[in-house]
Amino acid sequence: MAGATTRLTAKRIQYRVGHGGFHATFVNPSAPSLDDRLTYVYDVGAKPHKALLLSAIDDFSAGVASYGISRVDYIFLSHIDEDHVNGLVELLDALKRHVPQITVLNVVLPWLSPVQKLLTQARNNHRQKETAVTNLVSSDEEADKFLERLGVGNVIRVTAEGDGVGTTGSVRTQGKPLAHSLSAWTLLPIKMPTPPGFEAAFKTELDRLISGAKLDPNDTKDHAKIIAKHRPSIRKAMNKVAGLVNVLPAHITNWSSLALLHGADLPSPACTVTTPANHADIDCTHGWLHTGDLPLKEAAVWANLKSKLTKAKLGTPLCAVAAPHHGSQNDHEDDLYAYTTPGTVFLNAGRKLSGVNKGTPSYNYNLPIVIASAKHHRANPIELDNP
Numbered sequence: 001m002a003g004a005t006t007r008l009t010a011k012r013i014q015y016r017v018g019h020g021g022f023h024a025t026f027v028n029p030s031a032p033s034l035d036d037r038l039t040y041v042y043d044v045g046a047k048p049h050k051a052l053l054l055s056a057i058d059d060f061s062a063g064v065a066s067y068g069i070s071r072v073d074y075i076f077l078s079h080i081d082e083d084h085v086n087g088l089v090e091l092l093d094a095l096k097r098h099v100p101q102i103t104v105l106n107v108v109l110p111w112l113s114p115v116q117k118l119l120t121q122a123r124n125n126h127r128q129k130e131t132a133v134t135n136l137v138s139s140d141e142e143a144d145k146f147l148e149r150l151g152v153g154n155v156i157r158v159t160a161e162g163d164g165v166g167t168t169g170s171v172r173t174q175g176k177p178l179a180h181s182l183s184a185w186t187l188l189p190i191k192m193p194t195p196p197g198f199e200a201a202f203k204t205e206l207d208r209l210i211s212g213a214k215l216d217p218n219d220t221k222d223h224a225k226i227i228a229k230h231r232p233s234i235r236k237a238m239n240k241v242a243g244l245v246n247v248l249p250a251h252i253t254n255w256s257s258l259a260l261l262h263g264a265d266l267p268s269p270a271c272t273v274t275t276p277a278n279h280a281d282i283d284c285t286h287g288w289l290h291t292g293d294l295p296l297k298e299a300a301v302w303a304n305l306k307s308k309l310t311k312a313k314l315g316t317p318l319c320a321v322a323a324p325h326h327g328s329q330n331d332h333e334d335d336l337y338a339y340t341t342p343g344t345v346f347l348n349a350g351r352k353l354s355g356v357n358k359g360t361p362s363y364n365y366n367l368p369i370v371i372a373s374a375k376h377h378r379a380n381p382i383e384l385d386n387p
Contacts (some may be wrong), residue, residue: 007185008264008285012320015056019326019350020046020083022053023290025062025183025262035181039064040074042260042290046350055256058176061094070101075152076189077109077136079257080120081387085120085132085378092150109170110156110191111258112137114218115199120252121228122234134349139220142167158258160193165367175308184266186287190259190308192294192301195245198252202241207293209233247298253272254325258290259305262313263319271343273318273380276337280346282383288321289340293325296333306339310365317341322348329366344382345374351385 008028010265014020021043041060045051064072065344072095077085085310108326112120117137135146159174178187203217210230213220226234242249258350264285271284289309296302318340325331327347337345349367367383 005317006319007279009010010180010263012282012284012288013060013118013321014322014346014348015040015053015060016277016283017046017053017056017348017350018049019348020053020087021078021290021322021326021348022046022056022060022087023233023322024063026063026067027182027285029031029069034071036071037071038180038182038185038187038254039069039072040076040077040187040262041072041091041139043078043080044075044091045084045293047083047086049092050087054090057087057091057094057334059278060061061072061091061098063099064095064102067351068124070099071103071105073105074178074187075104076106076260076290077107078260078290079110079254079295080112080117080124080133080136081253082124082131082133082294085136088132089150089230092152096151105263106154106156106178107147107152107315108156108189108258109136110258111159111163112256113163113194113199114220114223115202116194116253117220117221118217118226119202119238121223142220158189158191160191160256162193162196163191163297175383177312184264185285186262186264186312186314187310188261188308188314190254190261190305190341192257192304194255195247195252195300198247199239202237205237205241206230206233209237209300210278211333211387214309246334248295249296250329250330251298254293254295254331255298257294259294260290260293261287261309261314262290263287263314263316264317265313273344273382275382280384282319282344282346284319286343287314288320288322289318290322291324291336293331296324297331297333301323302333302335306335309339317343320344320346322346323370323374323375326350329369332370332373334376337374339377341377342374342379345379347371347381347383348386349385
């Protein structure tokens with residue numbers, strides 16, 4: 001019966017895009033039946049340079065064509081930051097170019113409240129018009145229309161406990177693996193709840209700072225005006241309230257990042273990693289964990305994620321873990337590697353291409369601390385930075 005097989009093969013590719021992220025998994029890519037295949041992507045973005053990303057997108061799309069794949073089941077977007085989503089349009093265009101009959105069934109992204117959308121848009125380049133970020137953090141209805149215009153069949157928003165209800169037209173999931181035809185393969189997106197009391201306190205403080213403006217942070221139609229006229233006030237309110245709830249301000253918008261646990265708890269040969277010029281290539285069916293920009297240094301975030309990983313019962317050791325926030329020390333949690341015991345830890349921080357600091361990490365992430373932690377737990381750290 002199609003889809004019932006437990007004989008699985010999988011090709012996992014973590015692309016070299018500099019600072020950003022682009023992962024692809026092909027499960028049973030050569031199976032005769034479409035229902036015995038599963039194809040998905042996690043994140044598709046890079047900044048400040050997109051050349052490597054665009055090359056990777058073309059490589060992936062050509063791979064889809066070479067396998068005779070006519071369906072991409074899921075595109076996961078961990079969160080709505082430029083370096084995670086700014087290649088989405090190019091990805092969908094490249095897929096259509098390589099496989100004109102391609103179907104993209106689902107885009108999966110975190111459910112965001114209006115306040116979360118305002119903060120996300122404020123921290124990105126708000127002067128750019130019609131970018132993926134701008135469209136995805138508008139109202140759910142407008143974001144759905146944007147994705148529909150790009151040829152996406154369905155939008156799934158992942159909620160966390162305590163998240164409010166959004167528009168009635170959106171499909172939502174919380175705490176359950178996504179449905180697909182390969183029952184032995186786990187696809188579990190995980191979202192963390194925001195710090196208790198933050199949103200209400202932020203709205204109260206921002207209302208105080210922009211009193212008289214008659215603009216509502218809970219109305220996405222007002223967001224463009226709030227950002228254009230009151231962006232410093234947004235930052236002041238965020239910094240103040242983050243202190244009140246004992247959270248680093250930089251962690252607030254990353255709190256909603258989707259983690260993705262994926263793979264099969266089946267006997268499989270040991271994972272072997274090869275690293276050609278533009279990606280890391282692993283043929284295996286073991287579990288992988290992607291963490292987006294989750295601030296795992298926040299004790300509440302790591303405790304919540306660890307609890308969900310335990311309930312998922314996807315056996316350890318995992319094949320690979322993508323280090324939180326590209327490998328930043330500021331979001332690092334040593335227990336992540338002790339608990340998941342991965343064979344490989346990927347870091348996607350990128351390196352500067354020019355200037356006196358050429359070759360140094362794009363951001364001050366202190367990668368050696370994360371690399372040392374991975375090695376301490378017998379994982380092989382691989383930096384997928386600029387070649």
